[in-house]
Amino acid sequence: MAVTFDGGVIIGSDSRATRGGEEVSSKTINKLVQVHQRIFCCMAGSLADAQAVLKTASFQLNLHSVQMEAPPRVIAAASLLRKLCYHNKDELQAGFITAGWDPQKGPQVYVVSLGGMLISQPFTIAGSGSTYIYGYTDAKYRPHMTREEGLQFVTNALALAMGRDNVSGGVAHLVVITEEGAEHVVIPGNKLPKFHDE
Amino acid sequence: MQLNGCRSFRSMLGSPDISLANNAYWGIPSRRWDANAWKRQSSSAEQLPVLMSLFGGEMSLLRSPLQPPSPGFSFDLTERNAVLGRLLEGSPPPRPVKTGTTISGMVFRDGVVLGADTRATSGDVVADKMCAKIHRISANMYCCGAGTAADTQKTTDLLASNLALFSLNSQRAPRVLMAASILQDTLYRYGGQIGAHLILGGVDYSGAHLYTVGPYGSVDKLPFVSMGSGSMAALGILEDRYKPNMEVEEAKVLVRDSVQAGIMGDLGSGSNVDLCVITAQAVDYIRPYQESQYTNGRNRKYKYPPGTTALLSEKVVPLRMELVTEAVQRMETH
Numbered sequence: 001m002a003v004t005f006d007g008g009v010i011i012g013s014d015s016r017a018t019r020g021g022e023e024v025s026s027k028t029i030n031k032l033v034q035v036h037q038r039i040f041c042c043m044a045g046s047l048a049d050a051q052a053v054l055k056t057a058s059f060q061l062n063l064h065s066v067q068m069e070a071p072p073r074v075i076a077a078a079s080l081l082r083k084l085c086y087h088n089k090d091e092l093q094a095g096f097i098t099a100g101w102d103p104q105k106g107p108q109v110y111v112v113s114l115g116g117m118l119i120s121q122p123f124t125i126a127g128s129g130s131t132y133i134y135g136y137t138d139a140k141y142r143p144h145m146t147r148e149e150g151l152q153f154v155t156n157a158l159a160l161a162m163g164r165d166n167v168s169g170g171v172a173h174l175v176v177i178t179e180e181g182a183e184h185v186v187i188p189g190n191k192l193p194k195f196h197d198e
Numbered sequence: 199m200q201l202n203g204c205r206s207f208r209s210m211l212g213s214p215d216i217s218l219a220n221n222a223y224w225g226i227p228s229r230r231w232d233a234n235a236w237k238r239q240s241s242s243a244e245q246l247p248v249l250m251s252l253f254g255g256e257m258s259l260l261r262s263p264l265q266p267p268s269p270g271f272s273f274d275l276t277e278r279n280a281v282l283g284r285l286l287e288g289s290p291p292p293r294p295v296k297t298g299t300t301i302s303g304m305v306f307r308d309g310v311v312l313g314a315d316t317r318a319t320s321g322d323v324v325a326d327k328m329c330a331k332i333h334r335i336s337a338n339m340y341c342c343g344a345g346t347a348a349d350t351q352k353t354t355d356l357l358a359s360n361l362a363l364f365s366l367n368s369q370r371a372p373r374v375l376m377a378a379s380i381l382q383d384t385l386y387r388y389g390g391q392i393g394a395h396l397i398l399g400g401v402d403y404s405g406a407h408l409y410t411v412g413p414y415g416s417v418d419k420l421p422f423v424s425m426g427s428g429s430m431a432a433l434g435i436l437e438d439r440y441k442p443n444m445e446v447e448e449a450k451v452l453v454r455d456s457v458q459a460g461i462m463g464d465l466g467s468g469s470n471v472d473l474c475v476i477t478a479q480a481v482d483y484i485r486p487y488q489e490s491q492y493t494n495g496r497n498r499k500y501k502y503p504p505g506t507t508a509l510l511s512e513k514v515v516p517l518r519m520e521l522v523t524e525a526v527q528r529m530e531t532h
Binding site: 017023025026028029046047048049051052055091 | 379382383386390412414415416417418420430
């Protein structure tokens with residue numbers, strides 16, 4: 001999931017990768033990939049497809065930024081992902097959330113779905129565990145949150161989703177992106193907030 | 199998978215204008231997608247074309263290594279497979295040798311330890327009791343392979359060749375990250391058809407690294423990992439006793455214990471335990487680290503003393519060689 005706050009954007013994910021929905025192949029996989037200094041992407045779907053698409057997209061984004069002699073816009077990163085996902089939709093099974101900060105439009109969140117739809121939202125959730133937190137996020141989101149409120153919002157939402165979805169779990173990876181740069185926060189599973197878990 | 203002329207996502211990864219990284223490999227052999235291969239497959243097999251198609255597929259692999267990889271799948275060998283299928287009409291086709299395997303690896307204080315069992319199975323039969331599953335990639339990197347034995351061997355051999363070429367061309371020692379990237383790109387391009395589940399470990403200038411690469415092309419960097427049919431058994435041991443920055447002897451014992459758990463708990467794993475300890479100073483390839491306790495000694499003598507077969511006559515023909523020419527060629531050494 002990703003959410004904009006006042007001055008930046010927070011992108012967060014869980015860290016579980018499963019094989020066939022039965023076996024956890026990795027407990028600590030980092031689904032947040034840095035495609036540029038202030039642009040991060042969160043992957044969903046097939047790990048191999050998502051990694052391959054992100055490798056291609058971050059190369060193309062880098063080349064684009066060198067040609068433009070300027071840091072790339074967040075929409076540029078999201079558009080590259082959308083182009084790859086849409087034109088190869090028959091073979092790929094990967095979706096992305098792109099979040100970042102650029103000087104032109106500030107903090108932005110884009111979601112690229114499985115078939116290649118691209119939309120911009122103030123906050124977005126995706127993945128199998130997202131179905132359990134639509135109500136929570138709709139109720140609790142407020143525009144212009146502070147950084148601490150934003151972190152609490154994302155942490156709570158991830159904890160609730162990981163608590164209910166069997167294929168989500170592990171640790172919570174969060175990245176806070178502002179004009180100053182990107183900061184990676186990792187919250188281990190036992191330090192996540194508990195909601196009537198006893 | 200698109201079988202018409204459209205370029206697929208996987209084919210795009212191989213084309214030079216999209217991925218510069220592929221050009222930097224300097225020599226993954228080209229595999230071409232040929233639109234006519236499907237049509238030729240259905241034609242009747244005559245004797246001469248059979249032989250040509252048997253060798254034609256292999257010849258494509260012997261092209262110059264200094265070409266960037268061509269996009270797409272290669273169907274060069276489909277004709278040969280179709281012919282072989284017709285020759286074997288009625289009898290079941292040969293099953294590929296799989297390594298029902300336990301391989302594991304972990305990072306310790308000074309480097310990485312990789313471990314593997316040594317059993318290769320073909321269905322329910324043990325095809326090889328002393329199979330070597332830890333493959334050398336370069337002086338500082340080794341790779342364990344599980345899955346289809348031929349796929350792991352060929353993939354790691356190709357990787358080793360390409361990295362050697364890269365080293366010679368760039369005068370640099372390759373990083374473990376580069377090897378993992380090359381494996382990822384190769385395996386992704388074949389969409390999981392290459393059944394190679396790999397654990398790549400090594401030490402480069404930036405430290406000790408351990409990667410796992412799946413057959414579909416997913417890469418994960420971990421402090422400890424196990425793969426193969428015995429991976430669940432091995433992972434239990436590793437999860438229980440792994441600590442960061444262990445000493446080398448403790449690490450060797452832990453990896454040996456994890457592979458042993460796979461050997462005892464999984465039917466596809468067995469025989470000996472091989473270990474490979476890689477540090478910045480040296481590589482210790484211990485084969486075997488532990489021998490199987492269940493081998494039978496040979497019960498009979500299979501050597502026959504000289505004279506068992508009667509010698510009727512003896513004729514010695516000396517081969518006379520003539521010195522035709524002698525030439526000295528100086529090598530340019532500075």
